[in-house]
Amino acid sequence: MDDLLYVQVASHVEALIAAGTLRSGDRLPSVRRFAREREVSIATVLAAYRSLEERALIETRPKSGHFVCQAAVRPVATRPQRIAALAPTRVTVSDVVSTLVRSMSDPRVVPLGAAQLAPELYPIRTLNRLLGGILREMSSAGASYEPPPGLLTLRRQLAKRSLTWGMSASEDDFLVTSGAMEALHLALRATTRPGDSIAVSTPIYFGILQLLEELGLRVVEIPSHPEHGMDLSALEQALKKLNIKACIAIPSFDNPSGALMPTAARAQLAALIERHDVPLIEDDIYGDLAWDHSRPSPVKAHDRSGLVLHVGSFSKTLAAGYRVGWIMPGRYAERVARLKFSHSVATSTLEQMAVAEYLSLGGYDRHLRKLRTRLTQQVRAFREAIAASFPVGTTVSDPRGGYLLWVTLPREVDAMQLQAAAAKRGIVFAPGPVFAAGQRYKHHLRLNCGFPWSEKIASALRTLGELAIQQASDHRRAC
Amino acid sequence: MDDLLYVQVASHVEALIAAGTLRSGDRLPSVRRFAREREVSIATVLAAYRSLEERALIETRPKSGHFVCQAAVRPVATRPQRIAALAPTRVTVSDVVSTLVRSMSDPRVVPLGAAQLAPELYPIRTLNRLLGGILREMSSAGASYEPPPGLLTLRRQLAKRSLTWGMSASEDDFLVTSGAMEALHLALRATTRPGDSIAVSTPIYFGILQLLEELGLRVVEIPSHPEHGMDLSALEQALKKLNIKACIAIPSFDNPSGALMPTAARAQLAALIERHDVPLIEDDIYGDLAWDHSRPSPVKAHDRSGLVLHVGSFSKTLAAGYRVGWIMPGRYAERVARLKFSHSVATSTLEQMAVAEYLSLGGYDRHLRKLRTRLTQQVRAFREAIAASFPVGTTVSDPRGGYLLWVTLPREVDAMQLQAAAAKRGIVFAPGPVFAAGQRYKHHLRLNCGFPWSEKIASALRTLGELAIQQASDHRRAC
Numbered sequence: 001m002d003d004l005l006y007v008q009v010a011s012h013v014e015a016l017i018a019a020g021t022l023r024s025g026d027r028l029p030s031v032r033r034f035a036r037e038r039e040v041s042i043a044t045v046l047a048a049y050r051s052l053e054e055r056a057l058i059e060t061r062p063k064s065g066h067f068v069c070q071a072a073v074r075p076v077a078t079r080p081q082r083i084a085a086l087a088p089t090r091v092t093v094s095d096v097v098s099t100l101v102r103s104m105s106d107p108r109v110v111p112l113g114a115a116q117l118a119p120e121l122y123p124i125r126t127l128n129r130l131l132g133g134i135l136r137e138m139s140s141a142g143a144s145y146e147p148p149p150g151l152l153t154l155r156r157q158l159a160k161r162s163l164t165w166g167m168s169a170s171e172d173d174f175l176v177t178s179g180a181m182e183a184l185h186l187a188l189r190a191t192t193r194p195g196d197s198i199a200v201s202t203p204i205y206f207g208i209l210q211l212l213e214e215l216g217l218r219v220v221e222i223p224s225h226p227e228h229g230m231d232l233s234a235l236e237q238a239l240k241k242l243n244i245k246a247c248i249a250i251p252s253f254d255n256p257s258g259a260l261m262p263t264a265a266r267a268q269l270a271a272l273i274e275r276h277d278v279p280l281i282e283d284d285i286y287g288d289l290a291w292d293h294s295r296p297s298p299v300k301a302h303d304r305s306g307l308v309l310h311v312g313s314f315s316k317t318l319a320a321g322y323r324v325g326w327i328m329p330g331r332y333a334e335r336v337a338r339l340k341f342s343h344s345v346a347t348s349t350l351e352q353m354a355v356a357e358y359l360s361l362g363g364y365d366r367h368l369r370k371l372r373t374r375l376t377q378q379v380r381a382f383r384e385a386i387a388a389s390f391p392v393g394t395t396v397s398d399p400r401g402g403y404l405l406w407v408t409l410p411r412e413v414d415a416m417q418l419q420a421a422a423a424k425r426g427i428v429f430a431p432g433p434v435f436a437a438g439q440r441y442k443h444h445l446r447l448n449c450g451f452p453w454s455e456k457i458a459s460a461l462r463t464l465g466e467l468a469i470q471q472a473s474d475h476r477r478a479c
Numbered sequence: 480m481d482d483l484l485y486v487q488v489a490s491h492v493e494a495l496i497a498a499g500t501l502r503s504g505d506r507l508p509s510v511r512r513f514a515r516e517r518e519v520s521i522a523t524v525l526a527a528y529r530s531l532e533e534r535a536l537i538e539t540r541p542k543s544g545h546f547v548c549q550a551a552v553r554p555v556a557t558r559p560q561r562i563a564a565l566a567p568t569r570v571t572v573s574d575v576v577s578t579l580v581r582s583m584s585d586p587r588v589v590p591l592g593a594a595q596l597a598p599e600l601y602p603i604r605t606l607n608r609l610l611g612g613i614l615r616e617m618s619s620a621g622a623s624y625e626p627p628p629g630l631l632t633l634r635r636q637l638a639k640r641s642l643t644w645g646m647s648a649s650e651d652d653f654l655v656t657s658g659a660m661e662a663l664h665l666a667l668r669a670t671t672r673p674g675d676s677i678a679v680s681t682p683i684y685f686g687i688l689q690l691l692e693e694l695g696l697r698v699v700e701i702p703s704h705p706e707h708g709m710d711l712s713a714l715e716q717a718l719k720k721l722n723i724k725a726c727i728a729i730p731s732f733d734n735p736s737g738a739l740m741p742t743a744a745r746a747q748l749a750a751l752i753e754r755h756d757v758p759l760i761e762d763d764i765y766g767d768l769a770w771d772h773s774r775p776s777p778v779k780a781h782d783r784s785g786l787v788l789h790v791g792s793f794s795k796t797l798a799a800g801y802r803v804g805w806i807m808p809g810r811y812a813e814r815v816a817r818l819k820f821s822h823s824v825a826t827s828t829l830e831q832m833a834v835a836e837y838l839s840l841g842g843y844d845r846h847l848r849k850l851r852t853r854l855t856q857q858v859r860a861f862r863e864a865i866a867a868s869f870p871v872g873t874t875v876s877d878p879r880g881g882y883l884l885w886v887t888l889p890r891e892v893d894a895m896q897l898q899a900a901a902a903k904r905g906i907v908f909a910p911g912p913v914f915a916a917g918q919r920y921k922h923h924l925r926l927n928c929g930f931p932w933s934e935k936i937a938s939a940l941r942t943l944g945e946l947a948i949q950q951a952s953d954h955r956r957a958c
Contacts, residue, residue: 098813101820104626119622128614128621131829135607135614142607142800142830143598147583178657178802182823194673194695210821216673321621321828323657334577341580342689344661348827349800350610351621 005040007223007234009048012038017057017068028058028066096419096434097206103428110460113428115205115255115316115404117450121374122319123358123367130361131354142350148337150176150326151352157359158326164365165287166297173328175336176347180285180313181207183327186339187281187309188215188246190332196245199238199278201230203406203435203444205255208248208283219437220244226397226406229254229261232268239276246279252296253286256406256435256446258399260296270302277307279332284312285325286402288368291376296401306331314355316402317368322351374452375403381453382461389465391472403450409443412475413468418445421467427460484519486702486713488527491517496536496547507537507545575898575913576685582907589939592907594684594734594795594883596929600853601798602837602846609840610833621829627816629655629805630831636838637805643844644766645776652807654815655826659764659792660686662806665818666760666788667694667725669811675724678717678757680709682885682914682923684734687727687762698916699723705876705885708738711747718755725758731775732765735885735914735925737878739775749781756786758811763791764804765881767847770855775880785810793834795881796847801830853931854882860932861940868944870951882929888922891954892947897924900946906939 016022028034031049035042049066052058058066103109104116111118134141149155155171162169177183192198194216200208202221212219220238223231230249238244249269251261261269273280282299290296300310309332313325324347329336358364382405386396393410409415415431422429429448432441451457495501507513510528514521528545531537537545582588583595590597613620628634634650641648656662671677673695679687681700691698699717702710709728717723728748730740740748752759761778769775779789788811792804803826808815819825837843861884865875872889888894894910901908908927911920930936 098817101626104624116624119619122622124622125618128618132611132614135611139604139607140598143601143603143798145583145595145799147580178823181821185822207821214668214818214821319622320624323825323827338577339693342660342686342693343664344657346802348802348830350829351827
């Protein structure tokens with residue numbers, strides 16, 4: 001059986017469902033007939049149907065055949081995302097991203113767009129007080145470059161933190177970066193060349209797609225399970241059939257889907273990339289934000305060959321404007337250090353000192369516990385508001401960490417049109433199409449729940465719901 | 480006459496001089512004979528001889544012909560650098576750079592390598608005190624991202640500063656970066672694609688060559704006059720004959736040569752790139768360090784078409800570890816902003832605030848006056864020490880700003896061997912070969928004079944001189 005083929009067959013069926021050609025309750029062609037019509041083997045069709053079933057798109061009724069599932073009617077529920085094609089595509093991320101970026105510093109906008117926390121959720125007063133103390137004690141701090149790999153005291157603290165990740169890295173394993181984005185950039189530059197094909201879990205954070213586009217890389221989209229993340233069998237097929245030069249995934253509290261890759265799958269993933277000798281860039285930026293306080297152990301913890309480049313940051317936990325991130329580049333350490341120097345020479349010294357001091361004082365875990373509890377509450381409030389005011393047929397992700405929600409609207413609602421209408425009312429969110437290379441996720445949106453629940457946010461969500469309902473009914477009238 | 484050809488002919492003669500085939504006082508072949516032997520026109524040979532004469536490599540003796548000049552015997556004098564070939568070459572910068580980078584944070588090393596100022600030359604106490612005040616007043620400063628184009632108050636101050644540069648930019652013309660290196664990177668990414676040919680003044684700062692290498696760009700080396708910088712007629716030829724996608728130059732106090740491009744040439748350069756519709760990346764990082772306090776007006780001040788991308792930083796004047804630089808990207812503004820976001824999202828907020836505050840208080844010009852005077856004295860002390868202890872035949876640049884010296888040793892001394900010997904004694908400098916794509920500048924070195932004169936530095940220079948003399952005499956014995 002050609003394993004790539006079954007993914008294509010499944011994609012085809014999914015496209016028919018998405019386009020409304022196949023509707024809820026419709027019977028699918030029999031396996032035998034489908035195999036004949038598509039000129040594939042019965043085993044391939046069976047595998048395709050099984051994969052669609054696993055993702056709750058279709059169901060088997062004993063002795064009746066395969067049927068398209070009922071659309072989810074529960075407004076708050078996890079729904080599978082659509083599977084992506086297993087062929088390299090050129091990336092194109094739209095100008096929507098520019099709108100999102102501009103909105104980040106506009107206090108008039110309801111901040112549902114960029115993935116950011118409210119300033120009051122950071123321990124920023126403590127950090128700034130510590131920095132003030134450092135400035136008084138070491139009045140010439142910050143004068144000199146702190147060249148790669150970055151401040152030793154910070155790297156020592158990172159090495160200590162790695163024990164809480166289920167691993168034991170040394171200070172020499174880390175290189176400090178200006179946030180996770182610079183770390184991802186260095187990782188891609190260290191492992192790829194323009195024109196290379198990169199396996200990417202889909203949907204994925206638009207900043208990564210933008211980076212891939214700018215580096216002239218080709219994307220092989222690996223479908224992501226809404227709860228468990230990257231589909232490892234699809235990744236394996238891609239690694240076998242295509243000349244993949246690197247993989248990217250966000251195994252913990254994926255952006256945008258919120259998926260959390262199970263521990264066993266992490267070990268499998270590490271073994272898989274080792275078998276194929278292909279580096280994995282692991283974006284672990286949300287790893288510290290597990291709501292049940294069980295910090296997931298990164299794939300890097302299973303890495304025996306130095307092929308995993310682990311990327312993290314304090315932007316989601318301590319201070320976004322501090323721009324302190326890191327990379328554990330494994331076997332690419334020398335190249336990454338050289339690239340860091342020619343990209344930006346060094347990371348700002350002062351913030352490295354303040355974060356190192358903060359970590360050394362031991363308040364970070366206490367802060368994380370408080371933050372996670374806050375985020376759980378915030379995200380719950382968002383989900384309830386969506387359930388109350390979004391159109392029937394809406395589904396929403398059910399993450400166990402981070403502060404992002406991935407919403408699937410009824411297919412009559414176009415996320416881009418909705419965004420345009422919402423922007424006029426001072427509401428910004430991230431529309432689905434920016435999370436994939438192709439024109440997918442047209443009726444999806446990502447909401448940032450990083451700001452405390454407020455009447456302003458409640459009202460913005462009600463407005464969004466009304467706009468979506470309006471759009472859906474306009475669409476039905478037009479048909 | 481083929482203008483490219485005359486440059487090649489001149490290069491050929493220069494190579495013969497460099498290799499010792501033609502020696503001081505030797506007579507060159509007659510123009511007629513040379514033309515016949517090389518199968519070029521008489522006009523070409525005349526042009527080549529004229530260009531060699533202009534650069535004091537050869538001299539015309541009436542009715543006798545052309546002769547190789549006497550080697551400079553004055554130990555402290557400006558000497559022309561060797562001309563570079565006008566053909567694109569792949570860049571390869573050696574591992575020497577890694578040694579330099581590592582030495583930056585090693586307090587045991589005599590810091591003659593990386594281009595850095597001593598911490599005590601920065602107004603770092605004042606900056607840090609201002610930052611301390613900001614942290615007390617705005618206790619949540621630094622919590623949030625400050626997305627491109629960066630902090631408004633800083634951009635306003637930059638716009639005000641631009642008046643002292645002989646131009647009048649607006650706050651919207653600037654985008655804040657993590658130092659000049661990130662700005663250069665953004666500029667190259669905005670204007671070129673891998674495989675493109677870039678015209679680069681030669682010799683040039685190794686960090687730029689490293690960046691070009693990593694971006695897969697090809698270098699067309701444009702010879703640089705030791706006093707006036709980039710040779711504009713050579714650049715014009717390159718623009719006419721080759722498919723040049725961008726140019727890079729350091730018109731003010733070039734790194735490493737110290738050259739200062741005259742005002743008229745700046746206007747010419749702006750007109751030239753406009754005529755050919757090719758962007759110019761202007762690295763103006765040393766622009767504020769004119770010893771006579773006459774801040775050179777950048778090429779950007781002559782830019783009417785938005786083709787000049789002006790790059791600067793406070794790393795050489797206020798604080799290297801603050802990582803605050805900027806770019807005026809001209810017509811590439813939108814693309815640069817997008818790239819900045821995907822490179823590193825944002826520049827650290829706190830340092831932007833502190834620099835903006837510092838500039839708004841008006842002490843910057845006073846600081847610059849003091850700093851320039853200090854640098855004049857330091858560089859003079861270096862030059863005198865070189866005159867006193869380096870081998871006869873050594874020449875050294877005579878800059879009018881910045882804090883770098885470009886030293887040409889007698890051709891028996893190999894800079895790489897000298898570096899290896901010096902490193903064993905805890906002395907680091909930048910050897911000539913890292914400043915060009917090919918294996919040139921073998922007996923050149925760049926010295927950082929950014930640290931106040933001290934017995935330690937005096938002793939290091941004496942040691943360097945002794946090592947060079949030793950090497951030269953070993954070399955002569957071996958021959």
